[in-house]
Amino acid sequence: xxxxxxxxxxxxxxxxxxxxxxxxxEQQTLIWNTECLLCFHNMNFxxxxxxxxxxxxxxxxxxxxxxxxxxxxxFEFIKKHSNSDTNTIYFMRTQDCSELPILIxxxxxxRFAKKVYNLIEEFTPMKIKPAKKLSWRELIDYSxxxxxxxxxxxxxxxxxxxxxxxxxxxxxxxxxxSKFGKDKYKESLRxxxxxxxxxxxxxxxxxxxxxxxxxxxxxxxxxxxxxxxEFNKMVNQFIRIGDKTKVLDNPSRAKSSETDGTTYDIARIxxxxxxxxxxxxxxxxxxxxxxxDTIYPYNMISRFYYVLLNGYLEAKFPHNIxxxxxxxxxxxxxxxxxxxxxxxxxxxxEIENPYPEFYLDKFEFSxxxxxxxxxxxxARCFSQYxxxxxxYMKLLVxxxxxxxxxxxxxxxxxxxxxxxxxxxxxx
Numbered sequence: 496x497x498x499x500x501x502x503x504x505x506x507x508x509x510x511x512x513x514x515x516x517x518x519x520x521e522q523q524t525l526i527w528n529t530e531c532l533l534c535f536h537n538m539n540f541x542x543x544x545x546x547x548x549x550x551x552x553x554x555x556x557x558x559x560x561x562x563x564x565x566x567x568x569x570f571e572f573i574k575k576h577s578n579s580d581t582n583t584i585y586f587m588r589t590q591d592c593s594e595l596p597i598l599i600x601x602x603x604x605x606r607f608a609k610k611v612y613n614l615i616e617e618f619t620p621m622k623i624k625p626a627k628k629l630s631w632r633e634l635i636d637y638s639x640x641x642x643x644x645x646x647x648x649x650x651x652x653x654x655x656x657x658x659x660x661x662x663x664x665x666x667x668x669x670x671x672x673s674k675f676g677k678d679k680y681k682e683s684l685r686x687x688x689x690x691x692x693x694x695x696x697x698x699x700x701x702x703x704x705x706x707x708x709x710x711x712x713x714x715x716x717x718x719x720x721x722x723x724x725e726f727n728k729m730v731n732q733f734i735r736i737g738d739k740t741k742v743l744d745n746p747s748r749a750k751s752s753e754t755d756g757t758t759y760d761i762a763r764i765x766x767x768x769x770x771x772x773x774x775x776x777x778x779x780x781x782x783x784x785x786x787x788d789t790i791y792p793y794n795m796i797s798r799f800y801y802v803l804l805n806g807y808l809e810a811k812f813p814h815n816i817x818x819x820x821x822x823x824x825x826x827x828x829x830x831x832x833x834x835x836x837x838x839x840x841x842x843x844x845e846i847e848n849p850y851p852e853f854y855l856d857k858f859e860f861s862x863x864x865x866x867x868x869x870x871x872x873x874a875r876c877f878s879q880y881x882x883x884x885x886x887y888m889k890l891l892v893x894x895x896x897x898x899x900x901x902x903x904x905x906x907x908x909x910x911x912x913x914x915x916x917x918x919x920x921x922x
Contacts, residue, residue: 514629516828520641524810525821526829527640529679532686534822535829537577543621544585545596545689546708548572552700556586556607556614570704571612586612592708594620596689625837631879634835637828639680645806650880651894652804653680658876659768660684660691660711661840666737666869668771668787668799670901674807677772681713687833696720699729699746706736706743710766716773721790730795736769737798737865766840771799776905788905800869802894803901848875850887858895870895 518526525531550573557564570592572585585602600617629637635653643649652669659665671677678693685691692705693713698720705712720726732743776786788796822829839846855874860867874891881887 514633514637514831516831517633518637518825518828522825523637523641524812525816525818526825527638527683528812528816528818528821529682529686531818531821531825532683532829534577534819535826536686538819538822538826539830541577542599543596544572544574544587544599544615546592547685547689547691548574548585549592549704549708550584552704553589556605556612558605558607567614584610584612585615587615591615591618594618595708596621623833623837625841626831626834627838627842628831629835631839631876632882634832634839635880638832639683640676640808640810642810643676643806643808645804647889647893648804648806648897649676651802651890651897652677654876654880654890655802655873656680656770657684657836658843658873659770660688661766661836662843662872662876663710663766663768664739665768665872666770666799666865668773668801669804670773670775670787670801671804672807673774673778675804676808678715679808681772687829688836697729699725699732702729702732703743703745706767711768712770714769714771717779717784717787717790721785730791733769733791734795734798736767737795769799775803786905798865800866800873800898801901802897803904804897846875846879848878850874850878850884854884854888854891858891866898 550571553568553570555566555568557566559565567586567588569586569588572587574583574585575581576583585599586605591597597615597618598621599615600619601615602613603616605612605614635650635657638657639649639653652675655665655667655669659667669677681691681693685693690708690710691713692701692709692711693715694701694705695715696719697714702712718726718729720729728746735743771787773787776788779786855871858867858870860870870891873894877890877894878887881890
């Protein structure tokens with residue numbers, strides 16, 4: 496293993512409050528298209544692997560003849576290179592994975608169990624130098640596809656998602672109609688920032704390993720497993736993460752009579768956040784399926800602050816766009832965006848909410864509710880986005896009302912407007 500590589504264009508003495516390289520809405524729409532971000536990634540990180548490339552749980556390969564074979568424990572990595580039509584399978588030893596992200600230097604081809612692996616023999620740890628080149632507001636406003644029918648709700652969503660990726664232990668649930676853009680934005684962050692895992696059908700093993708190697712886990716849609724002992728154990732995993740635990744049981748290791756399974760301390764990734772995103776309950780009931788609030792018990796639901804958001808993306812992309820050119824022409828902006836995001840990741844613990852606490856006293860939660868803690872945490876995020884106290888209060892009220900609106904929705908009461916819940920906010 497060689498000396499760590501640090502990618503940095505230049506050191507800035509001070510950062511201007513106004514960013515000069517601002518994309519237009521039309522440019523931003525093309526930049527944040529998934530194809531463009533993948534082109535950017537391939538241009539700059541073609542030989543890089545990070546935790547988002549991990550496929551599955553810990554496994555092993557064998558080297559040599561059967562009798563004298565050496566067993567190597569590690570993880571499969573899947574990488575789609577720009578010069579190949581198929582995925583390349585890499586294999587990395589478990590003890591080396593703590594160095595992620597890495598730049599691959601040398602591999603050896605190994606055939607095992609009807610697969611061809613590229614066993615990583617030499618690599619270099621890789622790090623992007625953080626630099627605050629944009630404000631938090633600019634980081635939010637210039638991210639994602641900007642054409643949305645409900646800009647306020649989409650802004651709230653982007654704040655919550657990016658804050659959850661960069662700051663530790665943010666637990667939430669977002670409910671929308673389809674085409675809101677919730678998956679697309681998370682996928683964009685995964686491509687640019689890494690250390691995010693999006694699970695469509697969670698299991699205990701992939702939740703466990705995702706928690707080890709990532710800083711943000713998203714559970715998309717509802718699980719196929721909705722009852723039984725294995726489901727209950729998976730729910731307990733969610734509860735423990737929601738309780739800010741630092742230890743999870745490894746379900747892939749056999750239990751012995753002396754210990755209750757093998758456990759790993761996940762404090763080394765203490766920026767872990769967990770979220771659930773899914774469609775409104777009617778979407779599932781019309782298909783004869785159970786909804787989230789029917790599948791999961793209350794003691795799990797109560798650990799993840801839920802909001803009902805409205806609207807959908809309405810951007811239309813031109814045909815025959817050369818996304819490689821778009822990525823090439825906007826490389827500096829994308830690099831500045833990444834560096835700023837990483838700066839906030841390092842400094843969120845130092846940033847305080849500049850607005851008085853009496854603003855937060857206007858919102859009522861039950862005394863034992865974890866939701867109030869989440870709300871106060873998100874208030875700090877919104878305080879960095881808002882231009883003034885009026886906009887700050889507007890964001891808080893909307894975030895609170897979106898929470899109450901979902902409670903109203905699942906109580907089978909008629910559809911309502913956000914203003915209904917302003918009576919719950921003390922004047």
